[in-house]
Amino acid sequence: MxxxxxxxxxxxxxxxxxxxxxxxxxxxxxxxxxxxxxxxxxxxxxxxxxPPGAQEVIRRFPPPQGAVYPSGDSYYLRQELGAVHGVDPGQILVGNGANEVIAFVIKAFCEQGDNIVTADKTFAVYEWVAVFSGIEARVIPLKDEGFDDAAMLAAIDPRTKILFVCNPNNPTGSYWTRERLRGFLAAVGGRRIVVVDEAYCEFVEQEDFPNGISLLGEYPNLVVFRTFSKMYGLAALRIGYLVGAPEVVDMIRRTCVVYSVNRIAQEAALAALKDDTxxxxxxxxxxxxxxxxxxxxxxxxxxxxxxxxxxxxxxxxxxxxxxxxxxxxxxxxxxxxxxxxxxxxxxxxxxxxxxxxxxxxxxxxxxxx
Amino acid sequence: MHEPRHGTVQLHLEARAPFLPVVTQFVESAASLFGLARTESLKLSLATEEIFLHLCGAVCAGEQLETACQDGLYYTRVLFRFHAPQLNLKGLNIASDSAKDGQCDLDEMGLMIASRSVDRLHLTEEKGHRICLAVTMEKVYPRFSEQLPRPAAPAGVSVEEPDRERVKRFALLAGRFSPERDRPPFFAYPGKVADMVAGGEYRCLTAISQKREIVGGIIFSGRSERIVQFHGPYLFSEGEQIAAADALLTALIASIARTKALGLLSLAGLPKALEPQFEHLGSLPPSTAEGPGGGVSFFFRHLHEDPGAEVWVPADLTVWLTGEYDRLVLARQIRTVQAMGETRLGASLFAAEIVRERAEATLRPLWPGADLAANVARHVRYLQADGLTTLLFEIDLGLPWHAELIPVLMANGFTPALLLPFAGQADLVIFQHHDATES
Missing domain, CATH: 3.90.1150.10 (Aspartate Aminotransferase, domain 1)
Structure with a gap:
């Protein structure tokens, strides 16, 4: 053969x-x-x-429903997320874990010859998805265990499309304050997309820690990632999402694979958001x-x-x-x-x-x- | 690691003797194009001629044969790819006795000439049971030992990938300021080192002082698909050198940390300050040529979680191996192999790598056969007669047929000396020969 x-x-x-x-x-x-x-x-x-409500959803999922496709765009979950974050549900895209939404964003904005900028000691998937998509990943050394905003800005060139910031950073736990994040977003301007990955934001109790979603109105080039894998304990179900300005999300939606999030994940995530225990x-x-x-x-x-x-x-x-x-x-x-x-x-x-x-x-x- | 930047040309034809001039002309032209000097080009062409004729006559007569010439920048490699129901390349053994007692087997004699004409020999079975026989001829480079001055102790260092000129300076400095036993012989040939790096098979990092002087360096390459082998860090300045050593190692790890490389292997000494970051695999006893105090410690570190592996060994080795796995905390499933009277056919083939400077030969099994015991004994006799005093034999525990060699080696004066994790399909065990006269 x-x-x-x-x-x-x-x-x-x-x-x-x-x-x-x-x-x-x-x-x-x-x-x-x-x-x-x-x-x-x-x-x-x-x-x-x-959370207990999500556990109940998992326990009670009717097996015959395994034959039925889930909502292709996580409709009810997006409604609830929109209400929780005070944004339009159309500004939210749900993916099969935050890893999938990373791929959506890179596919939407980058073509060969472009580059992304991130840190050397951070979550590896930004770098991986870029590299196996033929996009250069510029990894900037951390400074004092945190993302080095000045060095990241200096690494930008005309082919830079996305800057990824993990806030708080995995693995060092460092974070940018609201003021520092705003300064960075202002310096980048509207010419590039800034992704702020807030996978661990629910663990942060510091008052100066920024909620990226609250900055979307001011910075329409900002995209925020969240996950249900960490605080909400749904890692096995693989579900995460992004939030951005309507025009930006409309572009990302074009590279988004629908039906990739299963029904148990959607319903358990919905129950987790409603947790009152x-x-x-x-x-x-x-x-x-x-x-x-x-x-x-x-x-x-x-x-x-x-x-x-x-x-x-x-x-x-x-x-x-x-x-x-x-x-x-x-x-x-x-x-x-x-x-x-x-x-x-x-x-x-x-x-x-x-x-x-x-x-x-x-x-x-x-x-x- | 980066993929080596090989230029390759291919020739597809049927294995028939009348095509010989086409094949030899093809290899000579390619070797010339790739920069091999006339003498080396002719040697490679001679080896090609003998191998091609052997394949046409006894291996895959009339069948499809792919001949490829690969430019490795510091070498040219000829690869023959073919299918064969049976393989007998006995004559390619360096210790082939085809001319013994005047009973000359011309066919085997041709292979013997081929194997002794080239620098390296390799044989693998590829997907679809296709066999790939490769012979390699390196370029000849001038030897240099320019006496560059020792750089001053740096206040701070940065690490960078050097350009060609700085690679050569690094090689000269390493040749001058590092102990001979800790550096491979290629450092005597700075132009070769530059080509090894430019060809993509090796990578080099240098530590640079604020005065832009090279105060240290490290060179590394993929030893197997999953192991990166490095030489160094070599440190040249006076005084405190720990910072430069640490910066070089950190930069090396950073450059391969997100690759599929599973481990990092040092076979050429390591600065004392870096040893705690590694696992000591052991050392080979010094060869007679090196004298007392010779010998080098081998170090290893994983880059990722140990995925475990399945290894194949005869019962004779399980006690030693279990002890080593326990000492090194490696998770392995040991599968015991045992001869059960099954038939073995054909003649085995071993590759021999010789480092004359150290009077050392390393044998690697390339092909199984019914003559393992005789072939091992023949190689020991031949290499010892050639003045080589350190004889090593590498066994890949991921290949069940290699396990058959272990009792043969042990019966011929070899003992297990070192375990190299993931240095083959699975772990490698290096056996060392001890003369019966040694105490």
Whole structure:
């Protein structure tokens, strides 16, 4: 049988892109590392799970409805999101996780020869989607663990289409204040799109932390990302969204794949938004307690810590982070080694329940030289 | 890693002897176009001639044969791609005994000439059971050892990818200020280093002082699909050098952190200050040529979470291997292989890489056969007679047929010395030969 000529069929920027290989499922990892239980402290999941109303939606989903297509544009969810954020539902696009809306935006605005600007130590997917779409990704080093606004502005050229800012930043937890974000948006002007990814915004309790959506009226080139994976505990259902000015969203809608968000996700997200049981308050309290506890314990061990906003913190180790990952896996603790974020010898730990935090501390004490 | 910038030309024809002039002319023209000097071009053409005739006669007579010439900038490679029901390339072994006792097998003699004419030999089975036999001829470069002065201790350093001239200066500095055992022989040829980097197979980073002097550097390349091997960081200035070493390593990691490379491997020494960031794999005992105090430590670090792997070994090796996996905290599923009387056909083929400066030879199995024991013994005899005192044998634990070689190696004086994670299809084990007379 003749093999397809992949050299000529596949664009060079796809051929040269290195595919991301996700880690194996938990049971396989537990078998590999010989651990009887596993605390997942690697993906910043919410240990409380989804709000009770969303859990009820998941529990009660009628199996025969599995045969019926969902709303193609998450109609009811957008209505509710519009009401919550005080924007028109037409300004919202819902995707199969925030990862999908990243792809929508890059496809809508960039063509070959264009570039995007973001940071070197931030969420990797902006860079990945750009690179495998044939778009240059300009990654600017962080300054004092935060996005360097001046250097990002200096990296702009006539082919720059989008600037991605992760606020608060994953993994460092640093954030831009309202004033700093406004200054950046003003400096960029209307010639480029600025994406502010607020995946972890619900965890931030600082008063000067900006709600990007509230700035849309002033800055129509602003696009804000949100997710239901973190605070709302719906990571398994893959649902996130973007909000922007009507004209901008109308352009992005052209590259948006409809029907990509399943019905359980839409309905669970809707229920999560309507939660009145104090889910956010409970989660914030848990994160606050865990941060204080873990920070103190890491300090006692002499480990430098970067702990900003978000439900995670970073610890610097006196050994390779990837070796620490393997040693901790043997102890049933799964953390995120940070070499892939260009922070070698650092690990990111999700702030979870007390039992998990104590197990993590005990394991760290056991493995450190 | 960047994809190497190979220029490639291809020739498709049937494997029939009358086409020989077409093939040799094609290779000579391509080699000349790619910048190979006349002598090397003729050697490559000679190897091509012998291999082509062998393929026409005994391997894939009349069948489709693709011949490709690849420009690696510092080398030209000829690749033969074909399908064959059976393969006997015994004559390509460096230790081939086809001329032994005056009983000359002309066909095998031709292959022997071919293998000894070229610098490197490679054989792989590609998708669809297509076989790819590759022979490589490197350009010859002038040796330089210009005495560049030692740079002053820097107040601060930045890291950059050097241009061609700075790559050459880096090579000269490394040649002067780093211990010989810690640097590969190619540093004696700065022009070659420049071409290795320009060709895309290698990348180089240099640490630059505020006075724009090169105060250190590191060079790296993909050893396997998943492992990046690096040499350095080499540090040239006086006084405190930790900052430059750390900056170079951080820049190297940043440049490959978001690639599919799983690990970083150092086989040529590492500054002491960087050792805590790595896992010590072990060291090879010094060769006789290096004398006491020789030998180099090997270091490794993962770049991502360890995905685990399946490895194939005979029962003889499981105790040593389990101990190493436990020490290195690597998750592996060990599959035991055992001969059960099944038939083995054909003749095996090993590649031999020789580093004369270190009196060292590394053997790599390329093709299985029924003669593994005889072929190993023959190679040991041949290489020792050639004055090579350090004999290494690399076994890829991801390839079940390699496991069959392990008892043979152990019966021939080899012992496992080092485990290199993911350096092959799975992990590699380097076996080292110990003479029966050694204590």
């Amino acid at each position: 003749t093999q397809p000529n992949l050299e000529s069929l596949v664009p060079a920027y796809v051929r040269e892109f290195e595919p991301y290989i996700p880690s194996r499922p938990d049971p396989e990892l537990m078998k590999l590392y010989g651990c009887a239980r596993l605390y997942r402290l690697n993906n910043n999941e919410n240990p409380l799970g989804p 104090g889910h956010i308050r409970r989660t914030r309290a848990l994160v606050r307690t865990s941060r204080t506890f873990l920070r103190g314990e890491l300090a006692k061990m002499g480990l430098p810590v970067i702990a900003g906003e978000g439900n995670y913190l970073i610890a610097k180790l006196p050994l390779s982070d990837t070796l620490a990952y393997r040693k901790l896996m043997r102890e049933g603790i799964m953390i995120r080694p940070m070499t892939g974020f260009r922070c070698p010898n650092h690990i990111r730990i999700t702030l979870a329940g007390q039992e998990a935090m104590e197990a993590c501390v005990a394991a760290l004490k056991k493995i450190l030289p």
